[in-house]
Amino acid sequence: MSEYTFFLFHKLLVTAVNLLVLGALFIAMYRASLYPDEFTPIFFSTLFTLFGPIFLLGYxxxxxxNKRRPVLA
Known part of the structure; x- marks a missing residue:
């Protein structure tokens, strides 16, 4: 993998994780808005449930x- 390709894939990975976190935030806000009396517990339970797989995917x-990172001479 060339250095350019590595940095391109790295930027795509960071962008994808950021978009997934933003999507998780939207989903958590939507689900919590359906039950205004229990907004905070539903929001945080949904958000943290979605954060686990997203951050695991990023990791x-x-x-x-990093295993395919080019050796810089």
Whole structure:
């Protein structure tokens, strides 16, 4: 993998994780708005439930990219 390709995939991974976090925030806000009396517990339970797989995906993706990082001479 060339250096350019590595940095391109790294930027795509960071952008994808950021978009997934933003999507999780939207989903949590929507689900919590359905039950205004229990807004905070539903919001945080939904958000933290979605954060786990998203950050795990980012961690695995980062490790995968670092294994294929080009050697800089």
């Amino acid at each position: 695995i993706g980062k490790r995968y990219l």
